[in-house]
Amino acid sequence: MKKALDASTLSLTNPVWIVGTYDPDGKPNAMAAAWGGICCSKPPCVYVSLRKATYTYGSIVQRQAYTISVPSEVHVKEADYFGIASGRDVDKFARSGLTPVKSDLVDAPYVEEFPLVLECKVVHTIELGLHTQFIGEIVGVKADEDVLGEGDQVEIGRAKPFVFDSAVRAYYGIGRLLGKGFSLGKGLT
């Protein structure tokens, strides 16, 4: 039996993405975002939705670029920190001990210590209300060599990303393999 709940952004498996930008003075900054996802395959596009109040918002508006660095479990504490502090008040890279690296493709820095990076140029800015959606074309991807398997495939078991349950505001690791896509369901066709 289903119970009707209040309308809300109830989603249990949001990504944890660190959005890298340069501020107006060229200082590297990064913030955590859980409102993000892939939104087009061709051209490859991704988005992050940010509140106007964030320091990153103004940086993206000005530079029209950002990176997404995907943290591993080992850096869950630093990822959470990037979502607590503001780049207006503090140098989050210096404070966390992580290293900003200038992308060679877009006008934004990424996090050297995180295994997977998407480099994005803003192609659409959609005002939705409290949040603004910045849709970026992914113009490059960078990955640590030690998370790459055969054919330079990023392996989830090595990259160890994690998800954010916005219902209870907690981070969860990735669990067991349930099966292959476009395969498990073939028995029903």
Add this chain to the structure above:
Amino acid sequence: MKKALDASTLSLTNPVWIVGTYDPDGKPNAMAAAWGGICCSKPPCVYVSLRKATYTYGSIVQRQAYTISVPSEVHVKEADYFGIASGRDVDKFARSGLTPVKSDLVDAPYVEEFPLVLECKVVHTIELGLHTQFIGEIVGVKADEDVLGEGDQVEIGRAKPFVFDSAVRAYYGIGRLLGKGFSLGKGLT
């Protein structure tokens, strides 16, 4: 050391969402989508990105509504099936043995057997290329009573959602709790 890879939609933790719609004849249909996410907190908004070639695309354009049903691990096979077959050719609900239920809030059906449902009215349609992004305002949420904990909070350990690794096209369950958000990183502030 990071290796530059081709630009692509490389994301390891996409949601697995079943998008429910009525076709022009009023027949309930459902498809699996991994390009989806929350994009605004107020009003609460979510999106799914679909190719124009899908049968669901035309149904959303016509009805301006859809539901998102979040499957549990126990239904990973059915979820995969919803991403393989087309509602143009077959009644996917009948074939999978799952039950369509008409939403009382939007003009679309949801999957009775799945524990969590978002009911959405389309507020923006963004053409991005191969995919069209349908941004929906979440006007209602429904959840199975047996996945609700204290204060009607949906518990991830009971709902058992799973994620889709688009790099290798495989489904993974949710793993261990890594810690609380807006808390773990406080030691760095």
